[in-house]
Amino acid sequence: MSQQVLAKDKGVEEPAKNSGISKRLSDFMVSYGIIIAFLFICAVLSVISPYFLSTNNLLNVLRQVSINGVLAIGMTFVILTRGIDLSVGSLMACSSIVAASFAAGSEASFILVPIMMGLVTGLTLGAVNGLLIARFAIPPFVMTLGMLSMARGLTYIYNDGMPISNLDATFRFIGQGVVLGMPVPVLLFLGVFLISWFTLRYTTFGRYVYAVGGNPQAAMVSGINVRRVTFTVYAISGLLCGLAGLMIAARTGAALPQAGVAYELDAIAAVVIGGTSLAGGRGRIVGTLFGVLIIGVLNNGLDLLGVSSFYQQVVKGGIIVLAVMLDRSRLSSS
Amino acid sequence: MSQQVLAKDKGVEEPAKNSGISKRLSDFMVSYGIIIAFLFICAVLSVISPYFLSTNNLLNVLRQVSINGVLAIGMTFVILTRGIDLSVGSLMACSSIVAASFAAGSEASFILVPIMMGLVTGLTLGAVNGLLIARFAIPPFVMTLGMLSMARGLTYIYNDGMPISNLDATFRFIGQGVVLGMPVPVLLFLGVFLISWFTLRYTTFGRYVYAVGGNPQAAMVSGINVRRVTFTVYAISGLLCGLAGLMIAARTGAALPQAGVAYELDAIAAVVIGGTSLAGGRGRIVGTLFGVLIIGVLNNGLDLLGVSSFYQQVVKGGIIVLAVMLDRSRLSSS
Amino acid sequence: MSNNLLLEASNITKSFSGVPALENGVLRLRPGSIHALCGGNGAGKSTLLNILMGVLPRDGGSIKIEGRDVHFSSPKDALGFGISMISQELEPVPELTVAENIFLGREPKKAGFIVDYRRMFDQARDVLGELNIQIEPTVKLGSLSIAEIQMVEIAKAISQNARIIIMDEPTSAIGERETELLFEAVHKLKDRGAGIIYVSHRMNELFRIADDYTIMRDGTFVGTGSMGDIDRKYLIDTILGKELQEEFSKFNVPGEREILRVEHYTRHGEFKDISLSLKEGEILGIFGLMGSGRSEFLNTLFGINAPHDGEAWIDGAKFTPRGPRDAMDAGMAYVTEDRKGNGLLVGSSIRNNISMASVKKVSKLGLVSSRKEAKVARLQVENHQIKSSSIEMEVRHMSGGNQQKVVLAKWLQTDPNILMLDEPTRGIDVGAKREMYRFMSEFSRNGKGVIMTSSEIPEILGMSDRVIVFRKGRLAGELSGSDLNQDNLARLSS
Amino acid sequence: DEPIRVGAATYGLQGEFMQLWSNSLQRHPAVESGQVEVTVFDGRYDALVQNNQFESMISRQYDAILFVPIDADACASAVAMAASAGIPVVGSNALCNTDQLAAYVGSDDVLAGEMLANSVLTQLDYQGNVVILEGPIGQTGQIDRGRGIDKVLSEYSEVNVLERRTANWSRAEAMALMENWLTSHRGQIQGVIAQNDEMAIGAIEAIIASGLSVNDFAIAGADGITDALTAVKEGHMESILQDADAQAQGGLDVALRLVKGESYQPLSPIWDEYSELEWNDGQSELYYVPWTPVTLDNVEQLLEKRAR
Ligand SMILES: Nc1ncnc2c1ncn2[C@@H]1O[C@H](COP(=O)(O)OP(=O)(O)OP(=O)(O)O)[C@@H](O)[C@H]1O
Ligand SMILES: Nc1ncnc2c1ncn2[C@@H]1O[C@H](COP(=O)(O)OP(=O)(O)OP(=O)(O)O)[C@@H](O)[C@H]1O
Ligand SMILES: [Mg+2]
């Protein structure tokens, strides 16, 4: 607990008032200290490893983060409403195996069929989460933990625990194709990012997400259908799990029933590193983007440097804590 | 005004007075709906499986839950202060390997040395969590996620990624011994439970834990040292991870560096199923006990019934959601 | 007449877990009128209003709007019928801007789903401007003081253009100046033909603006009529159900010994160069307009924040608190202004709240004696007539005024010598106020001292031996004796 | 001149076997002499992570890649990427279903399954009740070893499979599972076929914890981890040794042959240890490293070697 708990922002605003642009800039930096942390990590990595800054490698990083990125964006919606979605890894695996079953071998269906099946699977399971959480007030942690287990079981049941490979080339394009020099998964991730950013920033639904997370009672009294908003964020998360399922199957060329175990931790980590509060109502999707990138750059950079895996874990954990520490201390010192 | 106060009070208390015991009982049931869920699950299992209710099997269940139980109790303290400890699995592994290194082979030290080393390792790492969270306001999720990674790395580094087996017989007694017909791990778990229950219920520290979780600012203004309380709960969680580390090494006869991966989910699940709110300030250690037991009984019961692993996951997830749903709907309907 | 009613609620009942909160709720609202809903703390006013707004479901009774029976299942329905509400528990969404809060749920839109920010900010500016509220619509609500948040909520309710506007204690957190702004707005609404249901424990206000009254006591309807037909004493006595003796009972006598001395206290951006002293047996009032820095000063004095400059002494000994604990050890207690934000554990029992700052007093060797703790809690509940089903009741289920009493009880339990009260009568009823005043006198009679801030001028005048006036974070003057009057307060503070 | 850079993409370094594998890689003579620099990647049991690491290795232009995939299907796209970048990929320990692998040096998991089942069934005289502890469902190791086990079991109708469940390669999970089975099949279980040694040890611990005698059970596991060797020595179980040295060092030799060309002669001693394993000038596509049954005769020697 910082000592200034009771002091409002007055101190922050007054000295800044004189200087328009520099104030905006410093505001920006304060809200996005995590960007600085990110740039700093990048700078260090590019000094140590000559390969880091190559276009090729940067594209690699983007491609590598795209799946966690898509999941983390769905997670951002959920966490903004004070919720949590632990089932993302399982939902992704389930969607990927359902989609793959329509895209494998010689009887592969028309490309839109597996795509739709994957998205619908994710959406449906996410909607079940949303329905039970919104309707029966089951704590999101418990509901989505239950779903983590149930969806995983269903994934195994669906294809008897066997992976599905030999996927249709058109389908694999989702994960391996390149359009205008950009890998398709990266384009998908950026597309999802832009739509979500726009939604949270400019649409009424976006306002409602923040309101429900910031003060559900106030949202309710203002005539917002809190249940519907709650339901919708889990459905969105589910839908994005579906998309991630398509992406992972297409990228690795196979749908594995055991894929995505523990992915929820990375997705939540990205959101929280990005400054979104688990207490709801506060945070931004841009933060999540940089949270995702920090995790991705660390994984990539430490691999590039060939740091031994034991030390990698120590270093990665330490840097994440440090980055957030710097970010938060900027906030409280100013 | 005082007349009305009295009148009102009477109106409230009267209906209750006639039925002292039954009211208390129903109060109890409402607050501990999860106990009913637990008894119900046990009843069903004992009907389906003739083995379930045997003393032998019940002891098995207790022995199997004791490690998650110890972790979940530490987690309860943390969650009551609005925190979370994702690092429990890693801390447990780290403590177990440090302890085992003093209890292995022919040069095994005097039994107290490995025990102290294990406990101190857990305590120290937990204290690091607590210090950084309390002092630098790092979000607990990020700090303990970082620690999850760092402690795991250290565990691998400590013994070059190799397991340590061949443990001293005295040491193994912690995991395999039986005293007065009760397995030692069960006794340890129950001891920890009783001490923690007592602490939360009857000590000033317990009060502070609830106050800090219920409203940290109010706690601070009321003269409670919020930082110290925050620090202490993570240290407690760490210490209990140390104990769990001793227990798991002694039980399986070896300390494995990869032990305890994803144990945090089970521990948190037990706490939340037991009715403790992730928003802090509300919950009871008795609830956690039954949360731990529900998870344990389900694992054991489904194994006894020979349910296939795929379906087990579906059933287990479903039952956990259902149990909590019943618990919560009791609360809201009354 | 009944056909002309904007709203008619009859026989509304509601109970919580079998405990009746409302047994016979009645309210008849005429269009173009301001209707005072009166009653002591816990009388069931908020419960009734929440039912009217669709926040709570009713157990029984009927609600008619313009003669039509209505059943609201959520506030959305009520809003659809042209009802809006300022609820007693402020409901801000701290991370949204002022404008977003004002227009929450009815944002100006482009293309059906995109928020038209330009229009929203413009409209918000208009709404605030019309009410003369000087708050930027683009700042986050969370950065405002409680008073400012209250003003935003007022702006929000008014801007909804409702036919029926419910105001549950809209003035409890704001000063006289802001109250005037509110009244102007309320009159405009009334002239437009809207009906306003107005709840306040400040009797002066009711007589100034209300046309009709309804009195409730203990969840039952007691009477209704025209404000013009009754006087202050009748209203108070009917609310309380008994006669009230004098309103301000003041019998403390300030002594000579200085128990607190502050010199040149400064915190940049909050207040500057504040010096004052408190004598034993004295009640020291601090007056100022909203945002003048009174609360910040008290926070600093209590060790919550550190001063950037200045010194303080308690009983002649240097006092440099590193936190509230030090201040408490030096004999201070501080009833903060924001009871939900930093006063209460709303999810805990009355018992836990009361013992929270003084657990050690009911403990030995770190063990809490539940028996002692309960006894202490029961004593406080009795002394302050805190209305509750038992000491195990969760504070969030209590009425606003009773919550305030719990905060006071908590601090009294620490047995302080210097009691600092920031807006101590916020939301408490006339009977309880009188008890509070009595208590303050009683307390300071025993060689202790009280520092009190209040935005209610009569209260400040009635209770203080001496008043320090703050203006924009600076000391504007000190008033005592015959200088202590309304005009001087107004002059110095603005 | 510059050392040759070889990336070793393992499926994960958490278990003892991969630990032994990567340690033995570092002890390869060419690595010890500094001619070759090996970087070991931790695939974290995730096909996607392995895929990502391939991209990093391609970026950094490694000269060759030694690949232990987590999944036989999901690895193909990674291998294809490397192939199109002109980097030779040699499989080790676990197969990848692709024709773009330059070679594979490993042990046959289907064969391992057969050996495991045979070992237990022989002890049981081809009749009785067994339980099977499996690896994580869907992983190649689980599937292949399972196949081998099934193949043997299908031949003997007098052997009854009471339970078959995954314990995720984990000792602790296997222990709890076995405790529960010992309750629900009290007195009926005679054999335990564990797809790896960790789980076999877990079963042994459960048997001891339940107060039963390990000698009443026929137990077999695979891999030959140190604890299993000890257990064999005590007569608690049978195990088959998967030679991490041979898989790792053999793989590296094959990879170096691809990088350096015809002049390269294998440096690892393993080619002399196994008569069945022929160097064939590094030209074979498949090098099957034989499984060595751990017996009371060779266990001391194996333990000694491990201690080094
Ligand atoms: N959710 C609840 N659960 C239990 N009791 C409640 C709940 N809400 C209100 N009550 C009880 O109902 C009674 C009426 O409360 P209400 O808030 O309507 O009073 P009020 O007239 O608005 O008082 P005040 O002037 O203090 O705001 C109180 O005794 C309160 O304790
Ligand atoms: N100069 C200023 N610049 C920006 N904000 C200000 C300024 N002065 C006051 N405020 C706002 O007003 C709030 C009220 O301050 P404070 O609580 O100290 O006033 P107060 O005198 O206690 O009045 P009250 O409690 O009645 O609002 C501050 O927290 C701040 O948000
Ligand atoms: Mg009220």
Ligand SMILES: [Mg+2]
């Ligand atoms: Mg104030």
